[in-house]
Amino acid sequence: MTYLSSNQLKQYEDEGFVSPINIFSKEKAKEIRDEIELIEKTMPGELEKSGRYNAHLISPLLDEVAHNSKILDAVESLIGENILICSTTLFIKNPNEKGFVSYHQDAKYIGLEPYNWVTAWVAVTDSNEHNGCMKMWSGSHKDNLKEHDQNFNEGNLLTRGQTVKNVPKNEIKNLILKAGQMSLHHPKTVHGSEINHSDDRRMGFVIQSYIGTNVKQVLGKNSVQLARGIDKFNFHEKIERTKSLMNKNDLKIKKQENDYLQEIFYRGSEKKSNY
Numbered sequence: 001m002t003y004l005s006s007n008q009l010k011q012y013e014d015e016g017f018v019s020p021i022n023i024f025s026k027e028k029a030k031e032i033r034d035e036i037e038l039i040e041k042t043m044p045g046e047l048e049k050s051g052r053y054n055a056h057l058i059s060p061l062l063d064e065v066a067h068n069s070k071i072l073d074a075v076e077s078l079i080g081e082n083i084l085i086c087s088t089t090l091f092i093k094n095p096n097e098k099g100f101v102s103y104h105q106d107a108k109y110i111g112l113e114p115y116n117w118v119t120a121w122v123a124v125t126d127s128n129e130h131n132g133c134m135k136m137w138s139g140s141h142k143d144n145l146k147e148h149d150q151n152f153n154e155g156n157l158l159t160r161g162q163t164v165k166n167v168p169k170n171e172i173k174n175l176i177l178k179a180g181q182m183s184l185h186h187p188k189t190v191h192g193s194e195i196n197h198s199d200d201r202r203m204g205f206v207i208q209s210y211i212g213t214n215v216k217q218v219l220g221k222n223s224v225q226l227a228r229g230i231d232k233f234n235f236h237e238k239i240e241r242t243k244s245l246m247n248k249n250d251l252k253i254k255k256q257e258n259d260y261l262q263e264i265f266y267r268g269s270e271k272k273s274n275y
Contacts, residue, residue, distance in 0.1 A: 003073050003077045004077040004078070006012045006019075008021075013254045015139055015173070015190035016136065016137075016139060016140040016185060017138075017173075017183055017189065017191075018183065019182075019183030019184070019191055020176070021181060021182050021183065021184065022139075022181055023070050023122065023181060023182050024139065024180045026178065026180050028180060029180040030179070031061060032124050033203060033213060035060075035062070035217065035245070036055070036062070036124070036205075037196075039058070039059060039246060042246065047090055052089055052090040052092070053088070053090075054092050054212030054258055056085075056242070057250050058245070058254050059242070059246075060242055060243070060244065062205060063242050067225075071120055071122075074120075075118055076228065079116050079117060081215040081228060082231060083195075083213075083226075083229060084210070084212070084224040084225065084231065084236065085217060085225040086209055086215075087222060087257065087268075088207050088208060090203070090206070091193075091205075091206055092202070093132050093201065095198075095239055096129075096197065097196065098154065098195060100155055100192070100193060100195050101158060101254065102153075102192050103135075103163060103190050104191070104192065105140075105148070106119055106189075107145060107188050108145055108148050108162065108263075110208070110209070110219075111217050112211055112216070112219050112221030113216055114215060117210060117211035117212060117215055118184050118210050119184065119210075120182050120189070120207040120210060120260075121185070121206050122204065123179050123203075124204060124205055125179050125200065125202055126177065126201045126202075127175070127177040128176050130198050131198040132193045132198055132202050133177065134183065134204075134258075135169070135174055135204075136175060136182050136190070136191045137189065138171050139171065140188065141189040145188060146163055146164050146190065147164070149162070149163045149165065149237070151163050164190050173237075181271050187209070210227065211224070212235055213229070215235070217236065219264045220267065221263075222236055222241070222257075222261075222264075223237045223238065225240075
């Protein structure tokens with residue numbers, strides 16, 4: 001069992017995140033990277049733009065990560081024993097490209113209520129200051145949701161370029177992760193990341209998010225997978241786990257789920273970006 005320790009629980013309560021958490025070996029992380037890059041090579045464009053969502057529906061190794069017992073033990077410490085997987089995202093920054101993530105709060109635009117959910121950021125490669133690691137505004141989850149500008153700016157990996165202004169630099173913590181480690185953060189924690197200045201890709205697989213079975217989608221529709229426990233609420237349709245790599249039927253399901261996500265992310269917006 002890898003339930004969070006009392007010190008880790010206190011970090012999450014005080015700061016709105018916990019990091020680092022050891023999940024699997026660097027060799028396993030390399031296997032996952034290889035499968036992601038095999039999909040990219042075999043099906044060019046499949047994991048780009050809005051295709052970066054829900055890759056676990058077509059990748060057995062990413063499915064394995066999403067259902068990993070060590071991750072679920074840690075998540076259970078925060079949201080309880082009945083856990084659903086509600087979409088995933090690949091955040092890949094290629095070397096010396098302009099990709100960044102502006103400071104934002106997940107709870108502002110994902111539509112999941114109440115906030116009995118948590119996001120897991122799993123490092124497929126090392127993630128550090130040089131290649132654009134996540135940066136967290138410590139303690140920001142204790143406040144109400146903040147106003148977000150919609151910038152739709154070039155290079156921003158967020159759908160609307162949603163941005164929280166006036167983030168205090170002295171309260172920012174860098175989340176340094178080795179490949180195979182993860183962080184967990186609260187829905188209201190303000191976070192972002194900068195450009196990759198290294199010579200290698202920075203790759204993160206994000207379960208966004210693990211939700212309690214009592215959580216509803218209030219902006220649209222999400223299908224889910226039951227990761228642990230029982231679902232007595234049945235607020236969401238269930239989808240099956242993939243059994244083979246790049247299965248044609250699974251590709252159709254991924255496309256449908258990503259269309260649902262786009263409706264949620266752009267609800268009320270007259271403009272859309274490439275993400």
